[in-house]
Amino acid sequence: MSDIVLNAELRDPKTQRANATRRLGFIPGVYYSHGEENLNVAVEPLSLNPLVFTAQTNIITLKLKDGTTKKCVLRAVQFDPVTDRPIHFDLLGLKEEEELTIDIPVVLTGGIPKGVREGGMLQHMIHKLKISCLPRHIPSKIEINVAELNINDLVHVKDLKVENVTMLENGESAVVGVLPPAVVKEAEEAPVVEAAPAEPEVVGKGKKPEEGEAPAAEEKEKDKDKEKEKKK
Numbered sequence: 001m002s003d004i005v006l007n008a009e010l011r012d013p014k015t016q017r018a019n020a021t022r023r024l025g026f027i028p029g030v031y032y033s034h035g036e037e038n039l040n041v042a043v044e045p046l047s048l049n050p051l052v053f054t055a056q057t058n059i060i061t062l063k064l065k066d067g068t069t070k071k072c073v074l075r076a077v078q079f080d081p082v083t084d085r086p087i088h089f090d091l092l093g094l095k096e097e098e099e100l101t102i103d104i105p106v107v108l109t110g111g112i113p114k115g116v117r118e119g120g121m122l123q124h125m126i127h128k129l130k131i132s133c134l135p136r137h138i139p140s141k142i143e144i145n146v147a148e149l150n151i152n153d154l155v156h157v158k159d160l161k162v163e164n165v166t167m168l169e170n171g172e173s174a175v176v177g178v179l180p181p182a183v184v185k186e187a188e189e190a191p192v193v194e195a196a197p198a199e200p201e202v203v204g205k206g207k208k209p210e211e212g213e214a215p216a217a218e219e220k221e222k223d224k225d226k227e228k229e230k231k232k
Contacts, residue, residue, distance in 0.1 A: 002140070004050060005061045008041040016042075017227050018088065027086055031062055031064035033093025039070075047084070052086055055105050056140040056152060062091060073102060073138070101168065103128040104139055106175060110147030115178030120151040126175045129157065130168040149178045184212040 011021060011028065018028040023034065024040040041062070051058060051074050062070040071094045078088040105128055116122050129142055139162060144155055158171035 002056075003059045003061055005063055006043060006047055006051065007063050008043045009065050011042045013040045022087060029089040029091060031072060031091040033070075033072070034095065034098065036093060039064075041091075047122050048086055048089065052089075056106055057102065057104055057138060058140065059094070059135070059138070072134070073100075075102075096135060099132050099134055100138075101130060101132050102138065103130050105141045107141045107143050108146050108176060109143050110145040113146045113149040113153075113178050115149050115151040115153060115179060116216065118151060119181045120145065121181065122149075122176070123178050123179050126157075126173060127168070129160075129175070132166045132168055132227040133164055139165065141147065144176055146176060146178075149176075151178050151180050153178055156209070 008029070021028040021042045024042075025044070027045055027048055029041050029043060031039040031041060041064070051060065057073060060074060062072055062073045064070075070091075072091040073094065074089060075092040076090040077086050079085065080087050092102075094100065106124075107123060108122075113120070113122055113143060121123060131139075142160065142162060144160070146155075149155070154174045154177035155172050156171065157167055157169045160167065160175070
């Protein structure tokens with residue numbers, strides 16, 4: 001595990017509040033440790049980045065302007081919801097013979113698993129594991145080799161063995177695994193509904209003349225002709 005020096009200056013929270021510290025271009029933070037008084041500090045953004053944007057845990061040597069140094073680890077970081085930049089951080093002081101609880105990153109190694117090459121999907125469920133140990137035993141990361149994982153293989157918390165470390169997570173929780181490929185069910189064909197026979201188009205209304213019977217209009221013309229013959 002690497003040791004990173006973090007230069008900081010003390011700030012008085014009564015006269016220099018967190019927002020005022022940010023306006024000056026610094027990030028406010030707090031150092032705390034069992035049996036010690038909390039220290040309100042401020043650091044330059046660039047000096048904090050290597051501790052925040054990393055996939056491993058680092059031991060920090062907090063160095064104040066008066067020459068005082070404190071061994072600690074980064075415990076928490078608050079980010080701006082809009083810019084996603086760090087706006088506050090917490091440092092936890094270390095005691096050589098006092099165990100601490102800390103989250104350690106999980107890093108996958110071994111390249112592409114066998115199961116993925118066969119069509120499965122790699123699923124990384126837990127990215128950080130909560131552990132308890134002495135400061136000198138803090139691992140920078142917990143590595144899991146996934147090269148030999150086949151489809152339906154899972155690595156659980158209880159499968160991980162890290163010396164001098166107590167896992168505080170549920171042992172049955174899956175950390176990483178290869179899931180079978182998603183099965184897409186073919187859409188069932190919709191039943192074909194036969195259309196009802198169309199009704200014949202109605203051309204006109206009225207009684208259809210029987211076979212051999214002249215239409216009513218034709219009969220009227222014949223009656224007119226008979227009347228003319230009588231007048232003659």
